[in-house]
Amino acid sequence: MFSPHAIGFVRSPYTQTNDIPKGLGARHEAEGVLEILPEFEPGLTDIDGFSHLFVLWIFDRSQGFDLFGKPPIDDRPHGVFATRSPRRPNPIGLTVVELLRREGSRLHVRGVDMLDGTPILDLKPYLSSISPDKLRRGWIAEAETRAKA
Amino acid sequence: MFSPHAIGFVRSPYTQTNDIPKGLGARHEAEGVLEILPEFEPGLTDIDGFSHLFVLWIFDRSQGFDLFGKPPIDDRPHGVFATRSPRRPNPIGLTVVELLRREGSRLHVRGVDMLDGTPILDLKPYLSSISPDKLRRGWIAEAETRAKA
Numbered sequence: 580m581f582s583p584h585a586i587g588f589v590r591s592p593y594t595q596t597n598d599i600p601k602g603l604g605a606r607h608e609a610e611g612v613l614e615i616l617p618e619f620e621p622g623l624t625d626i627d628g629f630s631h632l633f634v635l636w637i638f639d640r641s642q643g644f645d646l647f648g649k650p651p652i653d654d655r656p657h658g659v660f661a662t663r664s665p666r667r668p669n670p671i672g673l674t675v676v677e678l679l680r681r682e683g684s685r686l687h688v689r690g691v692d693m694l695d696g697t698p699i700l701d702l703k704p705y706l707s708s709i710s711p712d713k714l715r716r717g718w719i720a721e722a723e724t725r726a727k728a
Numbered sequence: 729m730f731s732p733h734a735i736g737f738v739r740s741p742y743t744q745t746n747d748i749p750k751g752l753g754a755r756h757e758a759e760g761v762l763e764i765l766p767e768f769e770p771g772l773t774d775i776d777g778f779s780h781l782f783v784l785w786i787f788d789r790s791q792g793f794d795l796f797g798k799p800p801i802d803d804r805p806h807g808v809f810a811t812r813s814p815r816r817p818n819p820i821g822l823t824v825v826e827l828l829r830r831e832g833s834r835l836h837v838r839g840v841d842m843l844d845g846t847p848i849l850d851l852k853p854y855l856s857s858i859s860p861d862k863l864r865r866g867w868i869a870e871a872e873t874r875a876k877a
Contacts, residue, residue, distance in 0.1 A: 580732050580847075581786065586817050615809075619817060622795040624807030628866020631858050635784070635820055637730065646771040658773030660781075660851040668735050668768060669849040671784055673822070675858065698729075700818040702809040706865055708857035709780050709824065716855055717777020 585698035586622075587615035587684070589636065591691045596640070599692055601651045610679070611691035613699060620684040623702075627681045631705035632688070636672045637698045641665035653722040661717060672697075675705060734847035735771075736764035736833070738785065740840045745789070748841055750800045759828070760840035762848060769833040772851075776830045780854035781837070785821045786847045790814035802871040810866060821846075824854060 590612040593599050600607065613634065615623060626632070644666045649656045659667055676688035686702075739761040742748050749756065762783065764772060775781070793815045798805045808816055825837035835851075 580788075581819055583729050583732060583818055619795060619809075622808040622817070623810070624796055624805075625810040625867050626807055628864060628870075629810065630862060630864035633822060635818070635822070639729075646768060647773055656773075658775055659771040660768075661772070661774040661778065661853055663852060667850060668771070669732055669784070670730055671820070671850050673782060673784070673852055701816060701820050703812060703822055704810055704866065704868070705858060705863065706868060708860055708863070709854060711857055713779060714854065714857070715777060715779035717853065718774050719853070719855060721777075 583637065583700055585616070586619045586701065587613055587699040589691060589693045589695065589697040589699060590614055591693050591695045591697070593693070594695050596694065599694070607690045607692045609691050610687065610689050613686040613688055613702070615684040615686065615699070617684055623681065623684065623686070626678070626686070626702070626704070629678060629704040631675055631677055633703040633705055634674045634676055634699060635701040636674070636693055637700060638665040638667070638670035638672050639698055640694060641670050644668050653718065655718070657718055671700065732786065732849055734765070735768045735850065736762055736848045738840060738842045738844065738846040738848060739763055740842050740844045740846070742842070743844050745843065756839045756841045758840050759836065759838050762835040762837055762851070764833040764835065764848070766833055772830065772833065772835070775827070775835070775851065775853070778827060778853040780824055780826055782852040782854055783823045783825055783848060784850040785823070785842055786849060787814040787816070787819035787821050788847055789843060790819050793817050802867060804867070806867055820849065
């Protein structure tokens with residue numbers, strides 16, 4: 580195993596969980612900044628060429644986990660690995676953001692859904708997509724259908 | 729911070745790093761099994777409805793990190809956060825797999841690029857894709873262009 584440590588922190592407009600848009604069709608268009616610690620700045624070399632990044636981060640204001648529970652966007656319980664719940668066995672979050680511009684060790688991005696001050700674990704380039712016609716979206720698609728009915 | 733712990737292990741045809749297809753255009757079509765530990769099985773409820781999953785895992789056979797280095801698929805060095813190098817400040821890997829079928833706590837998947845026995849940290853549903861016409865792929869696209877020239 581390893582000891583996780585922050586490579587930086589998220590600057591986000593959201594200071595409380597309730598501020599973050601949730602629910603079916605919630606869009607994450609908020610802009611924010613990924614402030615990478617100066618000692619890791621060399622690791623950002625060439626990142627500017629990518630339009631989208633995976634951000635791995637810590638749910639640092641969540642404690643414990645539930646293997647089975649009701650997400651905010653459905654009235655039925657689901658397994659935690661079929662949801663984006665913060666209450667996970669390893670409290671790691673994953674967000675795809677659009678990279679708008681880089682200023683040194685500050686990455687201006689669109690699409691943050693993290694709280695302000697969230698510790699960042701890793702950044703990776705987003706290289707390819709699964710074609711939407713090949714995607715099945717399980718209970719999320721079913722809940723959307725029920726919501727429209 | 730938190731202490732990472734395995735929720736399961738990857739069964740993969742790859743036992744050595746050199747077995748894993750690398751390079752431009754490498755395809756990851758290998759089938760494998762995500763063996764989730766029995767105590768976490770309730771967390772898999774409803775996961776069967778999703779065609780694709782994000783798998784977060786540990787580069788457990790990698791030590792230390794390089795902020796700047798030459799990936800196998802290019803002759804030019806790049807920052808670690810612009811690559812999928814295993815030698816990262818937090819040695820976490822991310823792979824998108826196709827879920828073929830579930831047998832209890834065993835998920836049969838396509839697209840493994842991990843070594844056999846790799847510890848799994850988390851599974852998340854893959855919900856949406858960035859449209860390919862909106863993706864810029866930086867040095868990877870440039871290296872592909874050079875390789876074709």
